[in-house]
Amino acid sequence: xxxxxxxxxxxxxxxxxxxxxxxxxxxxxxxxxxxxxxxxxxxxxxxxxxxxxxxxxxxxxxxxxxxxxxxxxxxxxxxxxxxxxxxxxxxxxxxxxxxxxxxxxxxxxxxxxxxxxxxxxxxxxxxxxxxxxxxxxxxxxxxxxxxxxxxxxxxxxxxxxxxxxxxxxxxxxxxxxxxxxxxxxxxxxxxxxxxxxxxxxxxxxxxxxxxxxxxxxxxxxxxxxxxxxxxxxxxxxxxxxxxxxxxxxxxxxxxxxxxxxxxxxxxxxxxxxxxxxxxxxxxxxxxxxxxxxxxxxxxxxxxxxxxxxxxxxxxxxxxxxxxxxxxxxxxxxxxxxxxxxxxxxxxxxxxxxxxxxxxxxxxxxxxxxxxxxxxxxxxxxxxxxxxxxxxxxxxxxxxxxxxxxxxxxxxxxxxxxxxxxxxxxxxxxxxxxxxx
Numbered sequence: 001x002x003x004x005x006x007x008x009x010x011x012x013x014x015x016x017x018x019x020x021x022x023x024x025x026x027x028x029x030x031x032x033x034x035x036x037x038x039x040x041x042x043x044x045x046x047x048x049x050x051x052x053x054x055x056x057x058x059x060x061x062x063x064x065x066x067x068x069x070x071x072x073x074x075x076x077x078x079x080x081x082x083x084x085x086x087x088x089x090x091x092x093x094x095x096x097x098x099x100x101x102x103x104x105x106x107x108x109x110x111x112x113x114x115x116x117x118x119x120x121x122x123x124x125x126x127x128x129x130x131x132x133x134x135x136x137x138x139x140x141x142x143x144x145x146x147x148x149x150x151x152x153x154x155x156x157x158x159x160x161x162x163x164x165x166x167x168x169x170x171x172x173x174x175x176x177x178x179x180x181x182x183x184x185x186x187x188x189x190x191x192x193x194x195x196x197x198x199x200x201x202x203x204x205x206x207x208x209x210x211x212x213x214x215x216x217x218x219x220x221x222x223x224x225x226x227x228x229x230x231x232x233x234x235x236x237x238x239x240x241x242x243x244x245x246x247x248x249x250x251x252x253x254x255x256x257x258x259x260x261x262x263x264x265x266x267x268x269x270x271x272x273x274x275x276x277x278x279x280x281x282x283x284x285x286x287x288x289x290x291x292x293x294x295x296x297x298x299x300x301x302x303x304x305x306x307x308x309x310x311x312x313x314x315x316x317x318x319x320x321x322x323x324x325x326x327x328x329x330x331x332x333x334x335x336x337x338x339x340x341x342x343x344x345x346x347x348x349x350x351x352x353x354x355x356x357x358x359x360x361x362x363x364x365x366x367x368x369x370x371x372x373x374x375x376x377x378x379x380x381x382x383x384x385x386x387x388x389x390x391x392x393x394x395x396x397x398x399x400x401x402x403x404x405x406x407x408x409x410x411x412x413x414x415x416x417x418x419x420x421x422x423x424x425x426x427x428x429x430x431x432x433x434x435x436x
Contacts, residue, residue, distance in 0.1 A: 012041065015049060023052035031060055051081055059088035062097065083112040083122075120204045121197035124218040124227035130158040131184055133167050138180035140170075158217055158225060159188040166192065166217055166225045194219045197226055204229060276410050283308075283417035290425040297435050299366060300428050303375050307424045310354060311382035311416030318343045318390025319412050326394060340391045347387020348380060355379030370434035378424035385419040386412075 015022045026034050026049070038046045038061070050058050062085065082101065086109060089097055098106055108126060115121030129147070131140050144157070157170040168188030178187045195204050195216050208216055208231050215230045287294070287304070294300050322339070325331040331339060358379055359372030393408050393415075428435060 012045065015041070015045060019048055019052045023049060027054060027057050031057075035061055055081070055084040056088050059085050059093075063089055063093040083109045086113070115197060118200050118202075119197060120195050120199050120201055120218050120229045121226070123201060124197070124229045126227045128158065128217070128225070128228045129156070130160050130164075130225060131170070133159050133161055133183065133185035133188065135184050136180065137175060137178045137182045137184065137187070140175060140184060141180075156215060156217075156228075159184050160225060163222075164224045166194065166219055166223050168192065169217075192217070194223070195229060196221070205231070279410060279414035279417075282414060283421060286418050286421045287425070290429065293425060293429055293432060297428065297432065299371065300425065303362065303371075304421060304424065306358065307375065307378050307382055307420040308417050310358075310379060311386045311420040312413050314347055314350060314383045315386035315390040315412045315416045316409065318347065318387050319394065319408055322391045322394050323408070326398060331395070336395055340388060340395070343387040343391035344384055345387070347390075348384040350387075351380035351383030354383065368435065370431050374427040374431055374435070375424065377427050378420065381423040382416055382420035386416045389415040 026037065029037075038049065041049070050061070053061070082097075082105060086094055086097055098109070101109070112122060129144075131143070140157075157172070157175075158166060159168040159170060161167050167185065168190045169192060170184065170188055174187050174189070193207075193211060193213065193216055195207070195218050197218050197220055204216075208214075208229075213231070215228050217225050218227045218229050219225055290300075322331070322343070325339075355376035355378075359376035361372075362375050363369050363372035389412050393412050397408065
């Protein structure tokens with residue numbers, strides 16, 4: 001599509017009508033095609049589109065963009081979005097990105113990046129409404145009217161003292177009903193809920209959800225207001241972290257996206273595929289120990305995938321529940337042992353029921369009740385191990401200071417494969433005279 005294309009006005013109207021949907025459509029295109037589209041758009045519209053794109057995709061577009069487009073987009077984003085894009089850029093593109101930003105925006109990005117990655121300080125919005133406590137009601141109303149024309153942030157109005165320390169929050173009804181000459185400190189509400197800038201975002205999301213607030217002020221250790229955090233920002237942040245955790249659980253990169261370049265995806269996935277290959281050989285080595293037994297009783301090979309598959313599924317269920325509990329902070333330290341034992345008992349009971357069904361199927365299929373007993377016992381042992389390992393692996397990784405999402409699934413699958421094969425073939429060896 002060229003600059004003189006008759007389709008260009010139509011594309012602009014489509015983008016302006018629904019930026020979010022248009023951004024999702026652009027993300028299905030190649031990076032070169034999207035850069036070409038953005039290059040033909042007016043700078044404000046191009047910046048608005050980039051703000052709706054996933055951060056990783058936006059960074060991929062910018063790293064090789066032409067200088068003119070780079071400048072237009074870089075200057076059209078706010079500090080929060082710019083900081084997120086900066087973190088996703090390769091090192092060589094970061095200095096170039098900062099070089100196109102106004103000094104104020106550079107300073108705000110540096111301040112934003114000083115907060116821990118999972119804190120509300122990293123996510124907060126610095127665009128908020130605050131008035132000095134000595135301001136008169138009439139003056140506050142006049143300022144709000146003036147700001148309304150500029151689309152001031154749709155949030156609460158806060159009241160601060162001379163040191164920018166948070167004193168209260170304004171209720172618009174109280175403001176409109178108060179005497180015009182009244183000082184704000186006389187009518188403000190002092191029952192405040194605040195979030196410290198270092199508060200973890202999952203904890204903040206939980207606190208806001210309990211109180212049903214749509215936003216909360218973010219303060220430092222001296223109660224100075226630094227910004228506000230909205231529920232939608234926290235939800236988006238938690239969703240991104242959960243999806244990254246899901247990807248890391250199976251050995252994919254947390255920042256890999258649907259249309260990431262093939263080379264990037266390979267770099268993220270191959271190391272963990274090799275780890276998985278090593279663990280697969282470990283499970284194969286267990287089977288090799290019983291190679292002679294399998295040669296004599298070939299029917300055992302038929303049921304090996306059944307035992308391993310059930311163990312893997314049961315372990316994945318425990319792993320998912322415990323990972324959710326860690327993310328939502330539902331697992332106090334005092335109850336860790338109780339949780340692991342509970343998942344172990346649940347696994348054993350599931351194994352007993354599933355094992356009974358499998359034993360019956362094995363008996364009806366091959367007419368040997370001892371084969372049913374062997375696979376039934378193996379199922380109990382493997383699902384018990386699946387429950388215990390599915391609960392223990394992420395908790396142990398977290399206690400060691402490691403990311404509990406990083407490849408937990410691969411480790412857990414290894415445990416259930418090794419235990420399942422060893423239990424099934426071990427019981428078969430024990431009862432081999434009955435199976436021949």
